[in-house]
Amino acid sequence: MFTNKVNPPEDPGRSPKRGRRGRPAGTTAQGHEARRRLYETALELIGRKGYEATTLRDVAEAAGVSVGLLYKYFPSKRAVVLALYDQLSAEYADRASAMKAGRWRDRFLFALRTCLEVLGPYRRTLSAMAPILVVDPAEGVFASRTQFSRHRVERVFQEVVTGASDAPSTKLAEPLGRLLYLLHLGVILWWLLDKSSNQRATQALLTLIGKILPSFGMALLLPQVRGFVRSADDLVREALFGDVA
Numbered sequence: 001m002f003t004n005k006v007n008p009p010e011d012p013g014r015s016p017k018r019g020r021r022g023r024p025a026g027t028t029a030q031g032h033e034a035r036r037r038l039y040e041t042a043l044e045l046i047g048r049k050g051y052e053a054t055t056l057r058d059v060a061e062a063a064g065v066s067v068g069l070l071y072k073y074f075p076s077k078r079a080v081v082l083a084l085y086d087q088l089s090a091e092y093a094d095r096a097s098a099m100k101a102g103r104w105r106d107r108f109l110f111a112l113r114t115c116l117e118v119l120g121p122y123r124r125t126l127s128a129m130a131p132i133l134v135v136d137p138a139e140g141v142f143a144s145r146t147q148f149s150r151h152r153v154e155r156v157f158q159e160v161v162t163g164a165s166d167a168p169s170t171k172l173a174e175p176l177g178r179l180l181y182l183l184h185l186g187v188i189l190w191w192l193l194d195k196s197s198n199q200r201a202t203q204a205l206l207t208l209i210g211k212i213l214p215s216f217g218m219a220l221l222l223p224q225v226r227g228f229v230r231s232a233d234d235l236v237r238e239a240l241f242g243d244v245a
Contacts, residue, residue: 039080047124051132086148092115093152099159111157116188130193168226176220176233179233
């Protein structure tokens, strides 16, 4: 879980500037603190005003700094988004490493619940960014600039299947892991849109998924279902990941 003491990562999609004297931005204790404060201010404003309505000038004014100082750490709103992706995916991968041995369906539910726990403190900000996360070609989940984050999270769901005590064959394990990753994105979107008290409907959905998975696991023994999973994976890779099987 993140706390206010965690320093957000540098923009993963930004190349370091060359030829500048002195320390790079944010490498001193004072620089880290300034960057953390600006980062948290930007996330708070995005959550309150919305992504499109929030400007870097708004962030600078709210933080009580000059726009020039803000640009030193975050030259664009995209840099804030990439830092958030980096922070959340890194924390999730670390937390998911505690996944216990067992059946893939139990490991999947652990991975799913852990994801919601990590995202929980940022729900308002992520809700405001939902249109960006889903469809934006530059900053969305499936954008090329954000694939470093997607790959981290996708690897967790691949490990859910390949490291399970009932792992299917190699030809099926990777497609299944990718489809579970996609299912987890659907659950996140449901959670972001969930208007029920304390997201009760999301918890009910997780319970329902837990009840369905054993039957799906049995269905995977059928050649027709295994073929369906592989075919569905081909479509997902082509439509969302830009891969052609």
